[in-house]
Amino acid sequence: MGNGLVDFALGAAVIAAPQHQVPILAGGAAVKLVRLLRGRRKDARQAEDAARSSDGGAAEQVTLAWEHVSCSLTDKHGKTKEILKDLSGTARPGRLLALMGPSGSGKTTLLNALSGQVPFAKRMHLEGRLTMNGQPAATAAFRQGYVQQEDIFYSQLTVRETLMMAAHLRMGDASQGSKEALVERLISRLGLAKAADTVVGDKKTRGLSGGEKKRLSIGCELIASPTLVFADEATTGLDAFQAEQVMQTLKDLAADGHTVVASIHQPRSSIFAMFDDLVLLSEGGLVYSGPAADALDYFASLGHKCPSHYNPAEFLADLISIDYSSPESEASTRARSAKLQAAWRQPHTSTPAASTASRPASATSQVVPFVASGRPCGWPRQAQLLFSRSWRQISRDRATNITRAMTNINSAFVFGAIFWQLKRTQTAIQDRMGLLQVCAINTAMSSLIKTLNVFPTERVIVERERTKKSYHVLPYFVSKLVAESPIGAMFPLLFASIVYPAARLNPSPARFGRFLGLLTLESFVSSSLGLAVGAVAPSTEAALALGPAVILVFIVFGGYYVNGENVPRALQWLPKTSFIKHAFQGLCVNEFEGLEFEAAKAGLPVTTGQQVLDRYSFYDRSVGQAALSQGRILLFNYWLTYCILKAKKPRYLTMETPKAA
Numbered sequence: 001m002g003n004g005l006v007d008f009a010l011g012a013a014v015i016a017a018p019q020h021q022v023p024i025l026a027g028g029a030a031v032k033l034v035r036l037l038r039g040r041r042k043d044a045r046q047a048e049d050a051a052r053s054s055d056g057g058a059a060e061q062v063t064l065a066w067e068h069v070s071c072s073l074t075d076k077h078g079k080t081k082e083i084l085k086d087l088s089g090t091a092r093p094g095r096l097l098a099l100m101g102p103s104g105s106g107k108t109t110l111l112n113a114l115s116g117q118v119p120f121a122k123r124m125h126l127e128g129r130l131t132m133n134g135q136p137a138a139t140a141a142f143r144q145g146y147v148q149q150e151d152i153f154y155s156q157l158t159v160r161e162t163l164m165m166a167a168h169l170r171m172g173d174a175s176q177g178s179k180e181a182l183v184e185r186l187i188s189r190l191g192l193a194k195a196a197d198t199v200v201g202d203k204k205t206r207g208l209s210g211g212e213k214k215r216l217s218i219g220c221e222l223i224a225s226p227t228l229v230f231a232d233e234a235t236t237g238l239d240a241f242q243a244e245q246v247m248q249t250l251k252d253l254a255a256d257g258h259t260v261v262a263s264i265h266q267p268r269s270s271i272f273a274m275f276d277d278l279v280l281l282s283e284g285g286l287v288y289s290g291p292a293a294d295a296l297d298y299f300a301s302l303g304h305k306c307p308s309h310y311n312p313a314e315f316l317a318d319l320i321s322i323d324y325s326s327p328e329s330e331a332s333t334r335a336r337s338a339k340l341q342a343a344w345r346q347p348h349t350s351t352p353a354a355s356t357a358s359r360p361a362s363a364t365s366q367v368v369p370f371v372a373s374g375r376p377c378g379w380p381r382q383a384q385l386l387f388s389r390s391w392r393q394i395s396r397d398r399a400t401n402i403t404r405a406m407t408n409i410n411s412a413f414v415f416g417a418i419f420w421q422l423k424r425t426q427t428a429i430q431d432r433m434g435l436l437q438v439c440a441i442n443t444a445m446s447s448l449i450k451t452l453n454v455f456p457t458e459r460v461i462v463e464r465e466r467t468k469k470s471y472h473v474l475p476y477f478v479s480k481l482v483a484e485s486p487i488g489a490m491f492p493l494l495f496a497s498i499v500y501p502a503a504r505l506n507p508s509p510a511r512f513g514r515f516l517g518l519l520t521l522e523s524f525v526s527s528s529l530g531l532a533v534g535a536v537a538p539s540t541e542a543a544l545a546l547g548p549a550v551i552l553v554f555i556v557f558g559g560y561y562v563n564g565e566n567v568p569r570a571l572q573w574l575p576k577t578s579f580i581k582h583a584f585q586g587l588c589v590n591e592f593e594g595l596e597f598e599a600a601k602a603g604l605p606v607t608t609g610q611q612v613l614d615r616y617s618f619y620d621r622s623v624g625q626a627a628l629s630q631g632r633i634l635l636f637n638y639w640l641t642y643c644i645l646k647a648k649k650p651r652y653l654t655m656e657t658p659k660a661a
């Protein structure tokens, strides 16, 4: 059975089992999982050892060559769009190669293709040949780092902590002292000394500048001691000064013998002057590949002379861009782009690309590594590290915690004021029911929204780290849940402590304890639903749109609006899945059992709490059963999230060998 199927079967068995069998099944599942995981860890270590022995642990320089790289996308109607058209080129050690081209020209796709990270898409086809020092890239064991366009970090960790965490996760076998020394070296080399103890920050917390974040991203990639460094749009969104600093960092890396390939949009002339080599793309086709210094001469030879005192990057960008301002200008600029692509395809007697082969910039044959390489740490250590990261993130996030606390206190005061000191009259029965229902809905919503706001971004970090094989999903997920629980439990406590006495609900400490326990459990269940939705949704915005739509169904079947007995047969499973209903039932039983009401002056009076419960079809429920039902949904959501996270491991397209080859 495949691993995914094993997880599916185990999870399904735990959820579907009768209650008394759950511990036995869960125990069996745990043993099986541990065995599976041990097996996989062993495999991973063997693969790691093989990779090490193949490169001997030495930071050998690498020349990356690509030939006939094409990428195309066919739509549903069979129409094919060429994203990359038969590209060939070389990136050499000790040289900074810049990929330039207008937006949509294929820079990111080429960078992804060169790093073996073109995201899998059903109708996309990728072909070409990639070699590293003459060996097929698939079998070459050179380490690479990929600095992504978007800098995403745990916002509450400082620069030093972020780098230290990367070092711990990826250099498990190195000593603490050597990791600390390496991190300090990186900090000073990346010009981050002043910001070393500053938290990364986010929209709510002030932190690093854009340039500092980008340099931190580079630092995190350098932990693995890559010989090849890719950077996508490294300067996008930065001011001129920060952009120059980031490019200088990449240039310094190249000077140390790394092979650096960076895509960039319209750099200023001082940055253009840093490029050793240049690849220019227009509409997925190559219009130039060779030394940056020779580019202007090449285009001048085609009749496109750059005016003096003009930024060469701007001149080249204008030359190869498509002008969509009018049909005529679009046609003429497309024609010019096609002409330039055709000109490049002509054989060059003294092609700039050929000339670079004879003059590598670095005289050494080894990369000067920033750090020593290492293997990832073991599972218990991973769990420990990830726990400390999650704990720091949640405990330091004052802005989020204060907002959550204020929201809960505010709701508690509003509900407390509306349902102030409930009496034992007939009309107060409805008020009690209403209050318990809004308590259940409020707890579910506040917990869900918080999770949806945070988790999709965190998931992207986890996916990136898993691509680097830094850790497995299980230690991450378990440590995250454990770390977040204590603070997550604070908010229902705040809410319950205000609303319970304000409304004068059943005044017994034990009943208050159960009220609090049910709300806390419900808050965790709602958060687990948020994790599952956040794991599926492609972005925070999508998660925030999807989550409330899902929970609305659970609110409708929350036990107050629709009586479970009147739900159509085909939909009877829905109330069973509504954790809001289970919480509400538990709260009602806790509140009404043993309660006596004043008799009505007219009509049929409801004088006991049990009669109220019977009327809502809650006669066979207990607080324990309600808690157990919530617990099962909680476990199901955790299991579902775990499976989604595992299945969502980034998939990349395989580069096929060109047909002509």
Ligand SMILES: Nc1ncnc2c1ncn2[C@@H]1O[C@H](COP(=O)(O)OP(=O)(O)OP(=O)(O)O)[C@@H](O)[C@H]1O
Binding pocket: 073, 083, 101, 102, 103, 104, 105, 106, 107, 108, 109, 110, 121, 124, 265
């Ligand atoms: N998975 C995909 N599905 C559909 N279209 C895609 C996909 N990947 C790339 N493309 C298309 O291929 C073209 C090149 O995209 P790419 O992101 O490589 O360009 P780019 O030069 O990096 O652009 P930018 O500078 O704006 O980031 C674009 O038209 C893009 O829409």
